[in-house]
Amino acid sequence: NGKHRLTDDVERIVQEHLQYVREDVSNGWDLIHQDGEMKVYRREVEENGIVVDPLKCFHTIKGVTGHEICRYFWEFQYRMEWETTLDSTKIIEALDPDTVIFFQLHKRVWPAAQRDSCFWSHIRCISNSDEDQPTWLVVNYTTPHPLAPIKSPQVRLVANVALICETIISEPPLNPKDIKRENIQCKLTYVAFVNPGGWVPSAALRGVAKREYPRFLKRFTSYVVEQTRNKPILF
Numbered sequence: 001n002g003k004h005r006l007t008d009d010v011e012r013i014v015q016e017h018l019q020y021v022r023e024d025v026s027n028g029w030d031l032i033h034q035d036g037e038m039k040v041y042r043r044e045v046e047e048n049g050i051v052v053d054p055l056k057c058f059h060t061i062k063g064v065t066g067h068e069i070c071r072y073f074w075e076f077q078y079r080m081e082w083e084t085t086l087d088s089t090k091i092i093e094a095l096d097p098d099t100v101i102f103f104q105l106h107k108r109v110w111p112a113a114q115r116d117s118c119f120w121s122h123i124r125c126i127s128n129s130d131e132d133q134p135t136w137l138v139v140n141y142t143t144p145h146p147l148a149p150i151k152s153p154q155v156r157l158v159a160n161v162a163l164i165c166e167t168i169i170s171e172p173p174l175n176p177k178d179i180k181r182e183n184i185q186c187k188l189t190y191v192a193f194v195n196p197g198g199w200v201p202s203a204a205l206r207g208v209a210k211r212e213y214p215r216f217l218k219r220f221t222s223y224v225v226e227q228t229r230n231k232p233i234l235f
């Protein structure tokens with residue numbers, strides 16, 4: 001794909017996430033939610049009195065591929081179908097076929113001021129030779145943009161989010177064409193570093209995050225299972 005002004009930034013952040021996704025959550029992370037295969041962990045971190053808790057979620061979803069999960073997460077046209085925490089979303093620039101810039105208005109989290117976000121969103125397939133299936137990922141990373149001016153009373157949040165997916169095929173048939181959805185599953189890791197961009201009562205923000213992240217991940221993954229149920233498998 002074509003080189004653009006953010007090519008180097010995208011490469012650097014993608015590589016950072018590929019390192020970070022391997023770090024285990026044994027020390028310093030609290031398990032804040034578990035629901036079947038979904039496990040949500042959080043570290044309590046404050047920067048200048050602002051809660052910036054990193055979040056890490058592991059989930060295994062039967063019947064879908066990592067490419068399908070990443071595709072529905074990245075594509076603009078599905079966003080408002082699964083995202084319940086947004087007032088609006090739009091693409092303000094396309095940098096290449098796999099990298100676009102979003103501008104989003106987030107629903108107000110009382111008593112905080114309304115947040116908006118502007119981030120590049122990049123989707124990529126990483127073929128790891130030893131594994132049979134490639135890794136698919138999406139990274140959303142805050143960036144300034146002339147078409148997303150910071151306008152009071154909205155507060156610009158700072159987000160660095162990655163969705164990294166592996167596809168597992170159990171009992172692979174001799175002919176890949178015979179693979180059925182009951183033989184595939186996606187193992188996903190979702191990491192979110194969100195700085196609310198201005199002071200929010202820490203207890204309130206921690207409560208919203210503890211409720212909203214599991215809800216959003218459950219809703220999003222269920223949405224992809226529904227949307228792909230009778231469609232050919234996208235590897």
Ligand SMILES: CCCc1ccc(-c2ccc(S(=O)(=O)CCO)cc2)cc1[C@H]1C[C@H]1c1ccccn1
Pocket residue numbers: 083085104106109112115117140157159161192194196200205208209212213216
């Ligand atoms: C005051 C700031 C609140 C707040 C704003 C925004 C976000 C947030 C940003 C980006 C992404 S995403 O995964 O990149 C999907 C893009 O649409 C998810 C969540 C999180 C919170 C924190 C509160 C947590 C939360 C988590 C999930 C959904 C909504 N809110």
